[in-house]
Amino acid sequence: MSLLAQLATIDDPRRDINKKHALLDILFLTVSAVLSGAEGWKDIKEFGDEKLDWLRQYRPFGNGIPVDDTIARVVRAIDPTQFNRAFIAWVNEVRRAQGQEQIALNGKTLRRSHDGEKQAALHSITAWGHECGLVLAQMKSSGKKNEQASVMEMLELLQVDGAHITADAMNTQKKIARKIHEKGGDYTLSLKDNHKTFQREIQAYFHKVTRDDPDRVAVYEEVDGGHGRVERRTCRQLPVSDWVSEAAKWPGLQTVIEMERERHLPGQAVETETHYYISSLPVDAVRVARGIRQHWEVENKAHWVLDVAFKEDDCRIRKGDGAENVAIIRRFCLNLARLHPHKNSMRGKLKQAGWSDTKRAEILFGQAG
Secondary structure (H helix, E strand, O other), rough: OOOHHHHOOOOOOHHHHHHHOOHHHHHHHHHHHHHHHOOOHHHHHHHHOHHHHHHHHOOOOOOOOOOOHHHHHHHHHHHHHHHHHHHHHHHHHOOOOOOOOOEEEHHHHHHHHHHHOEOOOEEEEEEEEEEOOEEEEEEEEEOOOOOHHHHHHHHHOOOOOOOEEEEEEHHHOHHHHHHHHOOOOOEEEEEEEEHHHHHHHHHHHHHHHHOOOOOOOOOOEEEEEEEEEEEEEEEEEEOOOOOOOHHHHOOOOEEEEEEEEEEOOOOOOOEEEEEEEEEOOOHHHHHHHHHHHHHHHHEEEEEEEHOOOOHHOOOOOOOOOOOHHHHHHHHHHHHHHHHOOOOOOOOHHHHHHHOHHHHHHHHHHHHOO
């Protein structure tokens, strides 16, 4: 289904008496403007005024471009749950799994979306697809410490059969592992202070097996560096056994992982840290090591790009559901730009979309308009 067809599935929140401008016109205007660098309601209005002839190639805009207050009011009034479902449905159609797809789950806070004591900053959960290089879903969370409910809803909507799901320690929960397992996916989840007993048990298990039967431990080591810095990552993986008593409480759990990182910096002491993970994957130290490292693409290729190219962290849209709905629109735009085959940075593609009607049409529709 095309972008416009998917946007057309969203219900209009207005009464008929207030419908001077079609909802699809407003949504198409907003997506096109954000793709072209618009950061606020006034920007969207001014983009529409400048590009009305181009916009009318795709939608009627019978009453011209609405004023910025109207754009703001309509976008804020859209049900963000339905908007997000439309986004996920569109992504599920365009994404292409290559082998076993990896999906990274991670949280992000929009710093400037708070409104004093009236409204906290928007915190959302992002699902990032490594193979397709797309944001697969975004879900609003009631706060950084309450991500689990949003993750559960996201897993319910996403196609995860055959996928490898990675998540940080905050989302290492039995119910999340169970949901992934029930939907036919695999998981690798980080253990930290939220599961101290389990973490200590795994640490002792690695110590025992390494001492008594070291050949049982699968090991994979990577070394890289630059500018005088050297980092060594050593991944060790073991199948669970009866010795790990907590393992039976985690649906589908097959292996445990110890990841040791050493950082060598010129003139400084060696920095060493060790983290532990649980996984439903069988023993394959290369695969889990790469999965753990690739998890952080969500920070570099999604969150960082949204802040730098789309200036999301500086956006002051905050009233009602405006921040959440515009955040979804940015992710539409990020994915559209990533799907465009032209080799350029995200910032470069957005500049081209702002300058060129042809390039904007290519990004939005996959062909020149």
